[in-house]
Amino acid sequence: MARVVVRIRPERPAAVTASGSSGSVQVALETGLQFDVDEVLADGDSPEANQEKAFQSLGLPLLQDALRGRSHGLLAFGGAWSGKSYTLLGTHEAPGLVPRLAAALGETEAISVWFSAVEIFDDHCQDLLATGPLERKVPSFVHHPRLGVQLVGATEMPVEQDIQELVSFALKRRALLRTCLHSATNRSHQLFTLRVESAATSARLCFFDLAAADCAVPSLDLRSLEAEEPLGLRLDSRLLQASCPLTLAVTDCITGAWRCTVVATVGKSAKAAAAALSSTRLKVASDASPRVQRTRQEQLSLLQEEVVLLKAESELALRGSLIVEFNTRPDQKKLARERAKTLEWCGLTDPASEDDVTPYLANMSEDATLAGRLVYHLPRGERTSIGSDPDNAVVVDGLGVLPNLCSIVNLDDSKVTLSRPDFARAQILLNGRMLSSESVALEDKDRICIGRAQLLRLHIPKKGEPTESDVLSQDTSVLPASPPELGDLSQLCAHSDSLRDLQYYVKDLLPKLAPPQAVAILEALRKVCYHIDEANMITREVRPEDHMQFEVELVWDIFRKPEEVLVIRLMSYAHSSSARGTTPSGQLLHYSSVARFLERLELLRDAHRGFGLGFRVGASPGRGASELARLKDPWLEPSISTMRQHLTYASPAPAPIPEGVPELKAAIAVLRQELQDKSEDLERKSEVIAKMSEEMQQIFKVMAEEEEQRPTRKVSRDSEENCTMSVSASSGSGCGSESRETRSRGFRQDKVGRSLPSHAPVLLSQSSLTPPGYYRDLRR
Numbered sequence: 001m002a003r004v005v006v007r008i009r010p011e012r013p014a015a016v017t018a019s020g021s022s023g024s025v026q027v028a029l030e031t032g033l034q035f036d037v038d039e040v041l042a043d044g045d046s047p048e049a050n051q052e053k054a055f056q057s058l059g060l061p062l063l064q065d066a067l068r069g070r071s072h073g074l075l076a077f078g079g080a081w082s083g084k085s086y087t088l089l090g091t092h093e094a095p096g097l098v099p100r101l102a103a104a105l106g107e108t109e110a111i112s113v114w115f116s117a118v119e120i121f122d123d124h125c126q127d128l129l130a131t132g133p134l135e136r137k138v139p140s141f142v143h144h145p146r147l148g149v150q151l152v153g154a155t156e157m158p159v160e161q162d163i164q165e166l167v168s169f170a171l172k173r174r175a176l177l178r179t180c181l182h183s184a185t186n187r188s189h190q191l192f193t194l195r196v197e198s199a200a201t202s203a204r205l206c207f208f209d210l211a212a213a214d215c216a217v218p219s220l221d222l223r224s225l226e227a228e229e230p231l232g233l234r235l236d237s238r239l240l241q242a243s244c245p246l247t248l249a250v251t252d253c254i255t256g257a258w259r260c261t262v263v264a265t266v267g268k269s270a271k272a273a274a275a276a277l278s279s280t281r282l283k284v285a286s287d288a289s290p291r292v293q294r295t296r297q298e299q300l301s302l303l304q305e306e307v308v309l310l311k312a313e314s315e316l317a318l319r320g321s322l323i324v325e326f327n328t329r330p331d332q333k334k335l336a337r338e339r340a341k342t343l344e345w346c347g348l349t350d351p352a353s354e355d356d357v358t359p360y361l362a363n364m365s366e367d368a369t370l371a372g373r374l375v376y377h378l379p380r381g382e383r384t385s386i387g388s389d390p391d392n393a394v395v396v397d398g399l400g401v402l403p404n405l406c407s408i409v410n411l412d413d414s415k416v417t418l419s420r421p422d423f424a425r426a427q428i429l430l431n432g433r434m435l436s437s438e439s440v441a442l443e444d445k446d447r448i449c450i451g452r453a454q455l456l457r458l459h460i461p462k463k464g465e466p467t468e469s470d471v472l473s474q475d476t477s478v479l480p481a482s483p484p485e486l487g488d489l490s491q492l493c494a495h496s497d498s499l500r501d502l503q504y505y506v507k508d509l510l511p512k513l514a515p516p517q518a519v520a521i522l523e524a525l526r527k528v529c530y531h532i533d534e535a536n537m538i539t540r541e542v543r544p545e546d547h548m549q550f551e552v553e554l555v556w557d558i559f560r561k562p563e564e565v566l567v568i569r570l571m572s573y574a575h576s577s578s579a580r581g582t583t584p585s586g587q588l589l590h591y592s593s594v595a596r597f598l599e600r601l602e603l604l605r606d607a608h609r610g611f612g613l614g615f616r617v618g619a620s621p622g623r624g625a626s627e628l629a630r631l632k633d634p635w636l637e638p639s640i641s642t643m644r645q646h647l648t649y650a651s652p653a654p655a656p657i658p659e660g661v662p663e664l665k666a667a668i669a670v671l672r673q674e675l676q677d678k679s680e681d682l683e684r685k686s687e688v689i690a691k692m693s694e695e696m697q698q699i700f701k702v703m704a705e706e707e708e709q710r711p712t713r714k715v716s717r718d719s720e721e722n723c724t725m726s727v728s729a730s731s732g733s734g735c736g737s738e739s740r741e742t743r744s745r746g747f748r749q750d751k752v753g754r755s756l757p758s759h760a761p762v763l764l765s766q767s768s769l770t771p772p773g774y775y776r777d778l779r780r
């Protein structure tokens with residue numbers, strides 16, 4: 001409940017009478033209205049004594065609250081010139097509540113006091129302590145659910161010096177109105193705040209100098225207070241509707257969050273006194289309890305926490321909206337269906353794959369971006385078949401992959417077995433070795449090489465989660481890292497066709513060498529033979545008709561490095577027919593070192609890929625391939641003379657480059673001129689041809705007419721003479737410019753001087769139509 005005090009100026013109106021003692025005073029008006037208040041301050045003649053009395057009554061409770069860390073609001077209601085500002089601020093001679101409180105707080109140790117002054121006018125706020133242009137500083141009131149209403153953006157000055165200077169600075173900047181009664185009356189509401197900070201507490205003392213109802217726009221609506229409804233509830237609804245700065249500013253005072261004091265000042269006007277005393281009916285929401293005031297540091301950390309939360313919330317909201325947008329896009333469902341279908345077709349999905357215990361095969365690749373991209377789950381209790389046949393659960397296509405290569409069975413998510421038919425023994429390697437029997441139990445992280453196309457690694461989650469390095473491992477070596485045992489020779493030979501061909505030779509050789517050297521040679525042989533087998537597989541698949549085969553030979557210089565002891569030869573086994581049958585006769589195509597062979601193997605792999613795409617690769621050695629074709633053939637070794645020939649003659653000789661740019665430019669200019677001359681000449685010639693063909697048309701027409709008239713026409717000798725004379729007169733103009741007289745008589749002269757009828761065919765002279773040299777040019 002707010003404490004209500006009435007202050008009556010010395011010149012009190014006769015209409016106001018007060019009776020009763022402190023704590024229960026009745027103020028009555030002539031009109032009959034009565035108000036119960038807590039205290040009445042009737043001013044006497046001494047201004048200083050009056051102000052001191054007002055401080056004792058109104059100021060001390062505020063001082064005690066501030067020192068205890070409680071905020072307190074004081075609302076001053078009253079008519080124009082009733083003494084509101086006088087009560088709050090006073091004068092230099094008789095300071096009001098604010099300067100007295102500031103002085104009292106300043107005397108207390110370990111407390112700092114800050115002063116701010118804000119004007120609320122016509123629903124706008126202005127900072128009265130701002131030193132720049134007013135419009136640059138626009139403070140505002142912000143309602144925080146836990147910290148209450150906060151004044152943001154107002155200048156706060158530390159109260160270290162005389163506060164009167166700050167007060168008079170602020171008062172000079174407020175909006176005033178000149179009326180017929182008063183020289184200047186307050187047109188706006190003002191809020192003066194003392195923020196009191198100590199190490200443990202933080203409190204605010206807010207003083208509202210509320211303008212008289214008839215002077216301010218808008219003002220607090222006091223009429224509804226007469227209905228004695230709880231103002232707190234009413235203001236809450238107004239808060240929601242209007243966010244009026246004044247309403248926001250007083251919210252904490254009258255909703256019970258802060259303690260509140262109401263001062264009704266009574267001046268000379270009886271009407272204004274009635275309006276002011278109406279404020280004494282102000283009721284604070286009874287169930288509200290004063291809010292615990294937090295220190296500045298606590299407020300700061302609370303706000304920082306909220307900023308983090310709000311950021312997270314907005315981020316969450318943004319992501320949520322993105323997910324909703326993504327999911328509601330019309331093509332998403334269709335795309336998801338198609339993706340699921342594709343994965344199903346590839347054998348890459350299974351309902352069981354959703355749990356975390358189903359074993360799976362993941363591909364290994366030297367390229368880290370491709371490693372682990374293919375994951376084949378092995379459903380529990382099912383047989384997962386692997387091969388190039390589309391009916392298999394896992395379809396793998398590529399070199400050395402048979403239609404039905406092997407199958408893997410997941411028995412109970414921890415026991416997994418692999419079985420393969422006997423004919424596929426060379427096409428499946430488990431950890432670099434062939435399977436000793438048709439069916440074996442697999443272990444976690446076993447490497448399974450499918451033909452020469454795919455290297456897969458088994459993961460059994462129940463036996464340990466694969467690490468990231470497991471999945472992205474770029475170690476794609478198929479053969480085991482451990483060196484072979486000398487006693488393993490027959491098993492190694494069983495792995496490899498090429499090594500099997502050498503087995504008797506190697507068996508003889510190895511006992512003659514020191515054990516380390518023997519192991520090193522065996523290891524080198526194992527690696528090389530593995531690659532030779534691949535080269536032979538490619539060769540058989542891509543060009544079976546050429547019967548070519550790569551083989552290993554050992555150079556009998558065993559003190560060199562093992563790789564240098566081995567050489568690779570390419571043989572061609574054309575079959576020759578004889579009476580005994582068909583016998584292979586080998587022809588050596590070339591030798592190469594291991595390093596060179598490995599380079600060639602890369603080319604062969606490319607050729608195999610191209611073959612898969614339908615390209616014909618290489619030139620057959622037995623079909624008299626051209627030298628150039630041999631050069632491009634990755635199997636064949638071109639002779640030195642072929643290469644030299646190719647380098648010398650195959651590419652065209654480069655055009656001589658002019659020594660300097662000026663010469664080049666001159667050459668271009670000459671060529672351009674020649675081109676222009678030729679095109680002009682061509683134009684002239686085409687004009688002439690057009691004219692000639694026109695003339696020819698005329699001639700043919702005339703001939704046709706002549707033909708029709710021939711029997712009736714006869715030329716007289718006399719007429720012929722006339723014609724000759726006439727033509728002589730016009731000589732020099734040529735036949736093309738025959739005279740009017742000649743034509744008028746129907747005759748003209750031919751080339752040899754004979755007279756002809758004017759419509760007879762005529763050979764045009766060179767001088768009349770053609771340019772000089774035309775016929776010469778034509779002959780060219």
Ligand SMILES: Nc1ncnc2c1ncn2[C@@H]1O[C@H](COP(=O)(O)OP(=O)(O)OP(=O)(O)O)[C@@H](O)[C@H]1O
Binds near residue numbers: 050091184186
């Ligand atoms: N109790 C008082 N004793 C002596 N002088 C007073 C008293 N109250 C007010 N005055 C004087 O009356 C004049 C008007 O007072 P004040 O400005 O405080 O009124 P106000 O209610 O704030 O008016 P407005 O709302 O119109 O601005 C001032 O010069 C002030 O000094």
